[in-house]
Amino acid sequence: MSAVIQASGLDKRYRRTWALRECTLAVPEGCVTGLVGPNGAGKTTLLRLAAGMIAPTRGAITVLGQRPAAGPAQLARVGFVAQDTPAYARMSVTDHLRLGAWLNPGWDGDLARRRIAQSGLDPRQRAGSLSGGQRAQLALTLALAKRPELLILDEPVAALDPLARREFLQGLMEAVAEHEVSVVLSSHLVADLERVCDYMIVLVASQVRLAGEVSALLASHRRLSGPRRDPGSLPATQEVITESHTDKQSVLLIRTDEPVLDPAWAVTPVSVEDLVLAYMSRAGNGPPARRQRLGVVS
């Protein structure tokens, strides 16, 4: 699987604070990749670096094999929907579509008009008077109609109500199905990601804690509950991700590629949310001490 985004040793510093520190990851091609992590993990910084909105302090990032925003051709290949889905408040929906048509050689006007009609937006309405959900649809339409190879969405649904969120994600999924476009979207709403993503990256303090296809990740993780027991006594093929114990009982979340045969355990499958929470709360694999200064709040 080739990567649409490849980052290695990526650093981004704003004055004295590190927004991203030694981040290395790969986002696969042809997937809808969910980027999950606590606030301050560096998700937004990473996506803005990928879109070429900001330049890295150190390290390298390539998007579709090129430097981000390297030129008009590269810009045309990447669609970016920023946090809060900005739009020009004084410009109408139609004017925004004009903007897209004027500035993008690959503009798909039919797609844009169809999506606007489907979302029930009044083309004459000013963007400033649109609801959050409508504005998000407009921003997504602009990003999709330039027909990018990669679509980057930074927390596109964070500010939306559940219904608008579902409509937005539905529209996104339809577009992905219709046009061959790789998608990476960040969110802290795990339930949304579960619905749309087929690949997942858990980012904590700039480091990848977990990355993989969602189905494979779900298949390789189990929740075990049973009488209290020392996790050290588990077979070597079972990696303990999290553990919690009461006086009599132990609950473990483990990673294994083999069936759990021990009859003492009650074995249950895990959800995406279980996985994300487990990997977010798990102590990292020896993160560099200096990263503590980031003050990450989980």
Next chain:
Amino acid sequence: MIRLSLLQFRIQAITAAAILAAFAVLLAATGPHLASMYAADGVGSCHGSGCLSPASYFTGSLVRSPYGVLFLLSTGIILLAPAVIGLFWGAPLIARELETGTAALAWNQSVTRTRWLAVKLAIAGLTAMAVTEALSLMQTWWAAPISQAVADGSGAGVAQSRFSQLNFAAHGITPLGYAAFAFALGVSAGALIRRTVPAMAVTLAIFAALQVAMPLWVRPNLASPDRTVIPVTSLGGAGPSQTGPGGDRFTLYALNIPGQPGAWLLSSGPVNAAGQATSTTPAACASVGNTGVSEGAQGNAFGPGQGPAAFVACLAGHGIREAITYQPASRYWRFQATETAIYLVLALALAGYCFRRLSRLS
């Protein structure tokens, strides 16, 4: 990108067009009457030194007519236009995109930021220059009788020479330079500070400071001044003033230089026979003036053989002459071109900064 810039610039363009139209109507409605006043006062039909008197009458009557106020008002608009443009067109150009987050929208279309900025700067910047210069040209046409009266040798009240601070900045080609600079300054401040309102404040502060500093300290030195020494008796309307106990000190300024109409006087003061600056009244002259009061009063307050004229004659008799440093009137366009070039170079440097800043921004 050009079409988008035009679309986004249309409100500003309409505003500018409305202001230009109002300005044009105001001046077109009053200009012919001003010109007829000029003709009625006989300035148009005079020749040579015979023009001084009708020209004086005309410039004097300006003060009593509404045209004096209108002249100052229109001049003020021309001088303020660059600042207003810098504040309302320049400062928000980048800062507002960053503030509202629309930069992420604008810079993720298939157009590089460099091109985005180049088109925006060109359209708004050139419009800024055109609007300001248009204001200036309209007012120059309107004020032609006043300028002519000044050229005829009668500067008074609002009617000042081309080198005066107001006229130099409002006429000629300097408005082009000011507009380009103020606009680029606003854009740069916005790119640096990233917030519109503080950027506006900084733009105003820097532009105002420069507009004060330029005529006071920079403009006089753009060419090394000429120096001349003339008899104190040829100073015309300038009156001496005696100070100190018994009038033992005096000052004497020149207001113009005979034979050099329209020259820009930078400094003037009496020198003694050895050519050294002096302010000591020759003992024999101390009682001749006998003014005791400052300023050049009219001769009728003095007895025969006394008064300012006698005092000046006495000074002349004791070898006192007036030394003047000045810029000849013929250097007007050289000064205009130099100052405009300075502002244009500054504007280009600021624009260059904006491009560099934008490549690292957000």
